[in-house]
Amino acid sequence: xxxxxxxxxxxxxxxxxxxxxxxxxxxxxxxxxxxxxxxxxxxxxxxxxxxxxxxxxxxxxxxxxxxxxxxxxxxxxxxxxxxxxxxxxxxxxxxxxxxxxxxxxxxxxxxxxxxxxxxxxxxxxxxxxxxxxxxxxxxxxxxxxxxxxxxxxxxxxxxxxxxxxxxxxxxxxxxxxxxxxxxxxxxxxxxxxxxxxxxxxxxxxxxxxxxxxxxxxxxxxxxxxxxxxxxxxxxxxxxxxxxxxxxxxxxxxxxxxxxxxxxxxxxxxxxxxxxxxxxxxxxxxxxxxxxxxxxxxxxxxxxxxxxxxxxxxxxxxxxxxxxxxxxxxxxxxxxxxxxxxxxxxxxxxxxxxxxxxxxxxxxxxxxxxxxxxxxxxxxxxxxxxxxxxxxxxxxxxxxxxxxxxxxxxxxxxxxxxxxxxxxxxxxxxxxxxxxxxxxxxxxxxxxxxxxxxxxxxxxxxxxxxxxxxxxxxx
Amino acid sequence: xxxxxxxxxxxxxxxxxxxxxxxxxxxxxxxxxxxxxxxxxxxxxxxxxxxxxxxxxxxxxxxxxxxxxxxxxxxxxxxxxxxxxxxxxxxxxxxxxxxxxxxxxxxxxxxxxxxxxxxxxxxxxxxxxxxxxxxxxxxxxxxxxxxxxxxxxxxxxxxxxxxxxxxxxxxxxxxxxxxxxxxxxxxxxxxxxxxxxxxxxxxxxxxxxxxxxxxxxxxxxxxxxxxxxxxxxxxxxxxxxxxxxxxxxxxxxxxxxxxxxxxxxxxxxxxxxxxxxxxxxxxxxxxxxxxxxxxxxxxxxxxxxxxxxxxxxxxxxxxxxxxxxxxxxxxxxxxxxxxxxxxxxxxxxxxxxxxxxxxxxxxxxxxxxxxxxxxxxxxxxxxxxxxxxxxxxxxxxxxxxxxxxxxxxxxxxxxxxxxxxxxxxxxxxxxxxxxxxxxxxxxxxxxxxxxxxxxxxxxxxxxxxxxxxxxxxx
Numbered sequence: 011x012x013x014x015x016x017x018x019x020x021x022x023x024x025x026x027x028x029x030x031x032x033x034x035x036x037x038x039x040x041x042x043x044x045x046x047x048x049x050x051x052x053x054x055x056x057x058x059x060x061x062x063x064x065x066x067x068x069x070x071x072x073x074x075x076x077x078x079x080x081x082x083x084x085x086x087x088x089x090x091x092x093x094x095x096x097x098x099x100x101x102x103x104x105x106x107x108x109x110x111x112x113x114x115x116x117x118x119x120x121x122x123x124x125x126x127x128x129x130x131x132x133x134x135x136x137x138x139x140x141x142x143x144x145x146x147x148x149x150x151x152x153x154x155x156x157x158x159x160x161x162x163x164x165x166x167x168x169x170x171x172x173x174x175x176x177x178x179x180x181x182x183x184x185x186x187x188x189x190x191x192x193x194x195x196x197x198x199x200x201x202x203x204x205x206x207x208x209x210x211x212x213x214x215x216x217x218x219x220x221x222x223x224x225x226x227x228x229x230x231x232x233x234x235x236x237x238x239x240x241x242x243x244x245x246x247x248x249x250x251x252x253x254x255x256x257x258x259x260x261x262x263x264x265x266x267x268x269x270x271x272x273x274x275x276x277x278x279x280x281x282x283x284x285x286x287x288x289x290x291x292x293x294x295x296x297x298x299x300x301x302x303x304x305x306x307x308x309x310x311x312x313x314x315x316x317x318x319x320x321x322x323x324x325x326x327x328x329x330x331x332x333x334x335x336x337x338x339x340x341x342x343x344x345x346x347x348x349x350x351x352x353x354x355x356x357x358x359x360x361x362x363x364x365x366x367x368x369x370x371x372x373x374x375x376x377x378x379x380x381x382x383x384x385x386x387x388x389x390x391x392x393x394x395x396x397x398x399x400x401x402x403x404x405x406x407x408x409x410x411x412x413x414x415x416x417x418x419x420x421x422x423x424x425x426x427x428x429x430x431x432x433x434x435x436x437x438x439x440x441x442x443x444x445x446x447x448x449x450x451x452x453x454x455x456x457x458x459x460x461x462x463x464x465x466x467x468x469x470x471x472x473x474x475x476x477x478x479x480x481x482x483x484x
Numbered sequence: 485x486x487x488x489x490x491x492x493x494x495x496x497x498x499x500x501x502x503x504x505x506x507x508x509x510x511x512x513x514x515x516x517x518x519x520x521x522x523x524x525x526x527x528x529x530x531x532x533x534x535x536x537x538x539x540x541x542x543x544x545x546x547x548x549x550x551x552x553x554x555x556x557x558x559x560x561x562x563x564x565x566x567x568x569x570x571x572x573x574x575x576x577x578x579x580x581x582x583x584x585x586x587x588x589x590x591x592x593x594x595x596x597x598x599x600x601x602x603x604x605x606x607x608x609x610x611x612x613x614x615x616x617x618x619x620x621x622x623x624x625x626x627x628x629x630x631x632x633x634x635x636x637x638x639x640x641x642x643x644x645x646x647x648x649x650x651x652x653x654x655x656x657x658x659x660x661x662x663x664x665x666x667x668x669x670x671x672x673x674x675x676x677x678x679x680x681x682x683x684x685x686x687x688x689x690x691x692x693x694x695x696x697x698x699x700x701x702x703x704x705x706x707x708x709x710x711x712x713x714x715x716x717x718x719x720x721x722x723x724x725x726x727x728x729x730x731x732x733x734x735x736x737x738x739x740x741x742x743x744x745x746x747x748x749x750x751x752x753x754x755x756x757x758x759x760x761x762x763x764x765x766x767x768x769x770x771x772x773x774x775x776x777x778x779x780x781x782x783x784x785x786x787x788x789x790x791x792x793x794x795x796x797x798x799x800x801x802x803x804x805x806x807x808x809x810x811x812x813x814x815x816x817x818x819x820x821x822x823x824x825x826x827x828x829x830x831x832x833x834x835x836x837x838x839x840x841x842x843x844x845x846x847x848x849x850x851x852x853x854x855x856x857x858x859x860x861x862x863x864x865x866x867x868x869x870x871x872x873x874x875x876x877x878x879x880x881x882x883x884x885x886x887x888x889x890x891x892x893x894x895x896x897x898x899x900x901x902x903x904x905x906x907x908x909x910x911x912x913x914x915x916x917x918x919x920x921x922x923x924x925x926x927x928x929x930x931x932x933x934x935x936x937x938x939x940x941x942x943x944x945x946x947x948x949x950x951x952x953x954x955x956x957x958x
Contacts (some may be wrong), residue, residue, distance in 0.1 A: 206927045213907060219915075220922045229927045242931075247923060283924050285957025288932050349931050355907060356930035425899035425947075429940060433687060433829060441693075448694045449721060450757050453680045453703045456830035457716070457823050458762050463935040463947065466903060473899075473937065483759025 127194025204362025401432025418469020678836025875906025892943020
């Protein structure tokens with residue numbers, strides 16, 4: 011447990027440049043799904059292939075560990091957060107974990123994104139007799155669309171219990187590095203793929219110009235797999251056709267995650283976005299800790315504990331800070347993206363499996379006054395040059411609306427209320443953590459803070475405020 | 485008149501690197517309010533001190549001119565656009581103009597921003613017997629707050645008539661360079677000042693935490709005047725107290741532009757934002773052409789012809805494209821800013837007089853198909869790396885709401901409708917100018933276009949969409 015607060019330039023427990031750690035992640039770049047050295051951890055994590063090894067300590071008495079968490083049916087939960095889950099593993103403040111995350115859209119192109127990848131195959135396994143991960147979403151197990159109702163769609167790796175974390179503390183999560191997950195299919199050796207879906211929950215769905223109206227369109231992208239180039243290119247697209255899942259349910263629209271797309275039912279169109287190159291911004295769309303208000307909750311609407319807040323700045327080099335709401339924090343991560351625009355307009359990004367190297371730092375409640383983390387009740391993101399405050403249409407929808415199995419349907423999402431929330435939080439940030447008067451805070455915001463539209467598709471719309479760190483007194 | 489469409493990398497009539505032109509602008513940096521060489525132009529412009537001289541031509545037969553337009557009571561109009569005004573001057577496509585613009589907030593600190601500057605003094609001159617510029621705004625001349633009613637607040641330099649411009653054409657305006665206007669007061673030699681006002685039309689006004697509620701706060705900033713550094717620092721702030729204008733009207737709130745602030749009535753507070761340094765982003769908040777729908781209209785709400793759209797990217801190196809709605813286009817520019825955040829939250833930026841060097845290029849309607857300007861019915865902004873589409877709560881409020889003397893009060897502003905408009909325009913941009921299918925356009929937008937909040941304070945809220953030019957096929 012940490013009793014230390016990181017300030018600017020702080021290298022708290024920092025092994026960020028540890029050659030051993032970097033070498034391990036580089037190894038992971040080339041041999042995903044193979045554990046990296048170390049010893050199997052005990053209990054549930056061990057059965058999922060999680061390993062751990064101590065890092066060469068930089069300081070006497072320090073005993074920082076590096077965990078490797080492959081993604082497979084033992085290490086993920088699908089479509090929900092829950093404070094009551096058995097944690098995948100327990101780690102200490104300062105520890106690192108390399109975590110594989112898998113996109114819930116992999117089954118939109120089974121050949122490119124599932125086949126030959128044992129971890130992904132184990133997650134998506136579903137036939138008439140068996141479904142590896144039955145619950146998908148926070149809904150009832152007898153939901154007509156399938157267990158969990160698809161009320162929450164993301165494949166989440168975790169949860170991770172941080173030893174010593176208690177409500178009122180803040181969990182800092184540093185993203186040391188990211189990598190795209192290569193296709194496991196020998197036919198696509200050395201390539202990586204992702205998928206964008208213009209879905210029924212997208213901003214465009216009821217506002218289409220051309221026929222047929224109310225269509226959903228899936229576009230498959232190839233994504234630079236080397237990590238050295240930075241492009242994604244469209245391969246083909248197709249319009250969603252009714253898909254019958256292995257349990258016999260027909261899905262006329264995309265209403266349940268992980269339904270395998272039967273290639274024989276779709277018409278691929280390869281004449282798509284010829285010559286266009288999309289800048290790649292690998293990041294985690296869904297990252298956060300469990301809320302205290304309910305036993306189980308959809309992973310779809312973002313909230314004060316983070317979750318699916320879909321900010322593309324949540325990539326390599328960024329740090330997120332989450333208010334801890336339950337013992338151990340119960341951290342999970344998923345919804346990996348290769349690229350997204352602010353707004354995530356059509357409902358998805360380039361959904362693309364990623365592996366991340368994370369460090370976890372716990373900040374105890376008593377140490378927060380006088381720091382930027384004081385009073386934090388939302389996910390705060392930090393990059394090399396910016397602090398990013400996240401506002402939502404409903405800052406804590408579980409408190410505002412009470413529990414509902416499909417909270418996204420109840421929240422009255424509007425950018426106007428999200429803008430008000432982003433302003434309120436940014437003003438409070440300057441007043442509470444920088445000791446500015448309200449008049450100073452408001453002037454500073456108007457002349458130097460940029461407000462952007464994080465997303466309009468997650469059931470609880472987001473507006474973020476970007477504070478440049480260069481404005482602060484030196 | 486131009487019959488040429490500029491493409492990527494085009495140097496149409498380009499004297500951007502003309503040594504003579506740069507030397508003239510450099511001279512302007514050091515001796516504002518002195519005309520630069522040339523000969524007085526005829527008519528109204530000449531009486532305002534406007535001069536013109538031919539530029540050394542780079543091509544045979546070319547006869548490009550450079551105009552210098554000082555800001556004074558003869559060269560500005562206050563708070564409105566009008567297609568029926570007598571144009572200040574007429575110029576040809578390809579011509580350049582160095583244009584002084586003056587902030588309408590100069591009288592918030594007369595010593596620093598008016599005194600000793602003959603041009604600014606001539607604009608703000610107002611005593612019991614005489615008011616140099618009587619009409620301020622598009623309201624009636626007998627409005628109880630003063631002539632024009634303050635229904636429109638910006639000091640606009642212009643209008644400039646572009647020879648040959650007709651409805652359906654597009655006017656391109658390149659911002660070659662900008663400079664901050666130095667204080668004319670010897671006590672502040674070599675310094676530049678600006679002002680931020682947390683005003684009654686700001687997003688914060690009805691949502692203040694501390695007493696007294698419903699206050700307006702003026703903060704005076706010193707702005708780097710050399711153009712070599714990039715900071716602004718707060719000097720002092722004060723709360724607005726009822727001000728009696730020279731005609732005897734009392735203004736309990738900021739409801740009419742150019743009311744001189746009586747120093748004896750305010751309490752300056754010098755303990756403000758100590759050590760904070762604001763990055764300077766000089767730009768023009770209000771820039772555009774006259775709409776066709778009405779004789780005279782408030783300069784406050786932005787519309788399809790541009791105007792007060794308040795995007796801080798409208799600075800040096802940027803280019804704006806406006807749909808021409810009336811013969812000659814009737815271009816005006818004002819509302820100069822030293823810095824603003826996306827949203828312009830409290831109602832103003834750092835309002836700071838600027839001088840700009842502009843080039844004007846006319847694109848004829850017949851030449852638009854096949855170019856990025858085809859179908860343009862909003863202000864499009866271009867920077868070195870981006871194309872920026874502007875959406876509004878009401879894309880053309882004059883058409884939607886009919887004429888009103890105070891249109892900002894009628895428009896139902898919401899970021900949700902502005903977001904829809906920005907999406908609609910961006911989709912149309914890709915479909916109409918890039919020949920993409922709707923499915924391609926929507927996917928591309930979701931994964932690569934960033935939507936931001938331009939402003940929430942101008943009576944017609946704005947959302948902009950940033951398209952990275954690097955995505956286009958090479």
